[in-house]
Amino acid sequence: MSGVKGKLLIVATVSGTLSGFLLPYADHFRSQGWIVDGAAQGVTMDPECHGHFDNLWEIEWSRNPWSWGNLKAGAQISDVVRRNCYDIVHVHTPVASFVTRLAVGVKHDLEKLRPVKTEDNKRRPVLVYTAHGFHCHPRASFTQKVLYCALEKLPARYTDALVVINREDERLARALRLAGSGHVYYMPGIGINLDAYSRRNVSFSELRAIRMELGLAPADHLFVIVAALMPGKRHQDAIRALSITGRRDFHLALAGVGPELERLRTLAAQLSVAARVHFLGRRSDVPQLLAAATALILPSDREGLPRSVLEAMAMGTPVVGTRIRGTRELLEEGAGLLVEIGDAAALASAMQWVVDHPQESAALAERAHKRVRRYALERIISLHETLYEQLLDRP
Template structure:
């Protein structure tokens, strides 16, 4: 039996994105394990993987402890369990793991695949930070067999800077979305009405929705300022998520006098119903890899207003949403107003989005991983799986 291990910084990455891969490969007779900090407390991960392993590291990629204890733990587990393939996700886990396994890899003991969920260097980013993170990626590229990128900007960057040899760069459109789950037909009208009733919305009151952690990179402030400038007093805005910046955003909402039309919903389990209850979702971020909430919205036939950045740009090409410059509150206001004034055209955008999501179907992405793993192990597809 071949053995594969996924390694991420924290278990939420595994539970949010990678459980379908674990379930699929286990049905193919492959032992698939996982490693992350705090993974033993995640019941979903414990159930989905054959074995789980704990490792301690910091989410700060430059923290000294990442290169003291963690590399030894990673190396000992991988060597003892004789994994043939290691697939790493998220920046800290990817950097530390590849550093830890460089010796084993050089001896031909295993293959290492890295999925970059959005490089920490990007167009428009801070010059100094871009240089640091590009340097780290180029260094770790020496310890990488295959690099998976999930948007076209990162694909061009990986090849331009030769992070790994170009023939070992693989573009895949994200980690996939289950179109059978995120489907308008799966969301009952009663669920939509329940959500709208919870928010106190009447039938003629449109809702904007933002699904994002409250961090400075997500630029919730821009959305609040733009929303306050729209000339539709019946419209409402709802935020799903938590984070360090939420208090500042609540204060801004109060200062603008729109508390009666803005809702902070925290963490939710009914995302599909919330999306279907909205006229559009909004993603005003400065940096993304391939935003999951945009994929979910388009899959549910709800258009998106997003900033013209990597990932979001890929998803909204072809007219299934509106792109605005990062930080341009006036442009964001115009986009929100256009959606309000053109409901029929907005609905058509959403339907187009559903069609475009076919390329991101989870089944296709799993098949691409199967093919890559087979290539990495120098076996044909059927032998590996």
């Protein structure tokens, strides 16, 4: 293949991971002469992925790690890798990363046992795994730690490079040897486009349109959560905090979709704050929404390196988050406010503090804005370039 620098397969469990986070990587490496393919469930039907990859491969993963359907998915991804002779296979998200590394690694081991040597048993692609937050983290239960650490170690022998996106996971990966004989690399997240997330690009008319959409009075304060409506994001704590404040000029907007929607609607009604809790669904105007917000809230019980916090930092919007891995790393040293998981009263106090102390809140946001530059997308892509070059140069 004259002129082709290399062949890269980017793998995730669902297409939303590719379209939501990884398209800039596909675009960049294709522009550098790579052939870049994508594999995920639903990817061939995802219009956002078309045009960014050379080929798209549909893999029938189940998000349930215990599903027998993942055996079929393992055979599918192994076949895709075998037929296309990739130089690097880069996996993301727990199920896809676990199954892909095992399927490709075991397949290669079996091929090596064949008496007749072929290209299939001479060559295995480099396997890179980006962990977006280990499940066997310190806050997990003992059973979870044992189980998920065992699962992480199982495909570790086939991992040539393990990329972690926060320092806590880096320490864990090195202590438990989760990369096997491969190497652990720290990269600060998967990058944020600082041009897209800039207040300079948000007009007054856009801010006014959001406030009109939500029916806000001029003196009302808007708190925003940008996260899927999943149990681990703990939106209920923010709804309870809104009720605890007793402030009728406080509004909460939830941007995201997920299975918790009806339960959260019911809770808001039970607490008599339904008129001030706005369910926005999936939004394409997150920069404008963050610019209109008094603060971003993220009450999650587990994160890797939360994208919404980085987005708020880039927009100069104050952040209130929980004292957990990833969020703590971003907001420590006076870059935001931290509360304990599940402490709705503390969350209410933090919301009140942001409004009552506008100058101090602005100072927090300014420190965060200066810090966010180290997470710039172009820097993280450059780190991936260096990593790929090092891996391909190995004997």
